[in-house]
Amino acid sequence: MKICIRFLFAIICLLSVQLHAQIDGTWYSNLSTQGIHIPLVFHFEATENNQWTGKLDSPEQKSFGIPIDKVSFKNDSLQLQIKALGISYEGKLIEGQIQGVFKQGALAAKLDLDRTKKQVEEKKLNRPQEPQPPFPYHEEEVQFLNKKDSIWLAGTLTYPKNKTNFPIVVMISGSGAQDRNSEILGHKPFLVAADYFTRNGIGVLRYDDRGTAASEGDFSSATSKDFMEDVYAAVEFLKNDERFTSNTIGLYGHSEGGMIAPLLADSYKNTVDFLVLLAPPTIPISELMLKQQELVSLSSGIGSDEIALNAQINKAAYQIINQHEIDQIESLAENLNTYFKSVTAEYPEIGGSMGLTNEQYIKTMVSAYTNPWMVYFLKYKPENYLKNLELPILAIFAEKDMQVSAKENADKMKSIILKKNKKNEVITFSKKNHLFQTSETGDVSEYAEIEETISEEVLQKVKNWVLSLN
Missing domain, CATH: 3.40.50.1820 (Alpha/Beta hydrolase fold, catalytic domain)
Known part of the structure; x- marks a missing residue:
């Protein structure tokens, strides 16, 4: 059967446009962590050769147009990275919504991106102490x-x-x-x-x-x-x-x-x-972090049993970190991976409690606790x-x-x-x-x-x- 080359080319172009359109444009989200809700706005644009560029806005923090260093979208999977801020994101396009995990330093939180603007409501913030020019110095x-x-x-x-x-x-x-x-x-x-x-x-x-x-x-x-x-x-x-x-x-x-x-x-x-x-x-610092987690969890209404379990898990992770030198990241990652696998084996529901699969939980925890800043900080x-x-x-x-x-x-x-x-x-x-x-x-x-x-x-x-x- 003979196929019209021009017609085939048109189909390929149409498919390319449809794939690009899947994430091209503006997406809205609301990052919730430690009782704070931070609206985030992502802008994606397709370039030549199926590459992507992106920018991030944080309206409440009055930060707009933050360049996203890495934007990868393949097989409905989105990966983002902003190196200067230590931010990464991995998500999956599911029925018009991108569902994934936002990470910044030790923070890991479920974050879904949606095209519906109603998720983000920018508030007018009154900051009476902010100085205005001219200044007497x-x-x-x-x-x-x-x-x-x-x-x-x-x-x-x-x-x-x-x-x-x-x-x-x-x-x-x-x-x-x-x-x-x-x-x-x-x-x-x-x-x-x-x-x-x-x-x-x-x-x-x-x-x-x-x-x-x-x-x-x-x-x-x-x-x-x-x-x-x-x-x-x-x-x-x-x-x-x-x-x-x-x-x-x-x-x-x-x-x-x-x-x-x-x-x-x-x-x-x-x-x-x-x-x-x-x-x-x-x-x-390892003691300070445990105390911080306890106080913030209590203020968020988390139950005492869950607080105690999280403290037990994190305390053991900190002990593993303190047994390694700052330059032993590879062996630290192996030991933490083994440890968090044992955690998920003992507590199979732990990933789900954070909106993650257990595999995502293990990956997230190992990544957070092998970050060079975090290792130095905890030691x-x-x-x-x-x-x-x-x-x-x-x-x-x-x-x-x-x-x-x-x-x-x-x-x-x-x-x-x-x-x-x-x-x-x-x-x-x-x-x-x-x-x-x-x-x-x-x-x-x-x-x-x-x-x-x-x-x-x-x-x-x-x-x-x-x-x-x-």
Whole structure:
């Protein structure tokens, strides 16, 4: 039978268009994790040779057009990767909906993509503390080089007018890829804090994390130690500026940033003059993570039996991680794979409780716990670095904090630093959450709803303490 070549070509073209049309365009989703609901919007576009490009919007975080590094769609399976943010996604097209799993660092959550826009409702967020120009101080866009990793980091330097001998702080963000404002859910805590401090006579350098916004580098492959080198580059940049040769320089770190600051001060002796630590992890990180999981689970209404089971599973995984060196990722993956197979054998329903098959559960857990950042993080013991420091330290905790619990961490901090320097202070603010917003419950679901970005009471304490050192 003779087939018309032109007709066959037309059929092939039609099939190609239909395949492209399956995901071409805009998809909506709602990421739910730890009580927070974050609308996400994905845009996919077909290119030549059946390749794809994509972009991601996070409307509530005012982030639009984030490039997706990898978009693969084959046999109804979608794979995405955003390296700078440590994000990956795997899903399957089923009856017009993409059903899959979203991962970012240790976070793994079921995420379905739909073409129906009603899933995403953008809220108008009121942020009364966000400063507006003109500003009564100097503001400069700067770049500085991390010589160790050969990457340029971009940031903003603010400092008082008509004043020379003022202290300067370098701001260090918490976990996750963040811009220089440490923006989260419409809040810009580093911008608000930098404005407050600079108006009150303290210079501030804040910068985009590596691989984020205007900074170079690969965030997804970096550990806390790598981030420390970025902070060191920021400090050296200030020290090499002839305008600031007589200024004292300190570090202002939040959460993981409050862990990185002592690491730098211990690793590079006499590099900085003081530390301001907000919600700094102080107990061993493996213990902190278990406590965090317990508090967040309780606030989410998860039953005590399930909390106990999750703690048992994770504690055993942490022990396996602590038996391996940071460079033994391959053998760690093998041992974790064996371990999580035993978990699914003993608890066959565990994958389903997370909306995953057991195979997906095993893969997700092994992937999360072999991430270089996670391995370094879980093996970290803050006391090993804090105990060596003689410089002034202000450590601030929040009573309602569910991520770095105040009691355990503040008590440990007091036992380590209070006798080291008479200027050292450890304070716990009442009715404050992990972001140091005034909060009733401390639940992470409140972060976006609270209009306050960071308590002025906390900012005032930091300001007064830093200025008292001069």
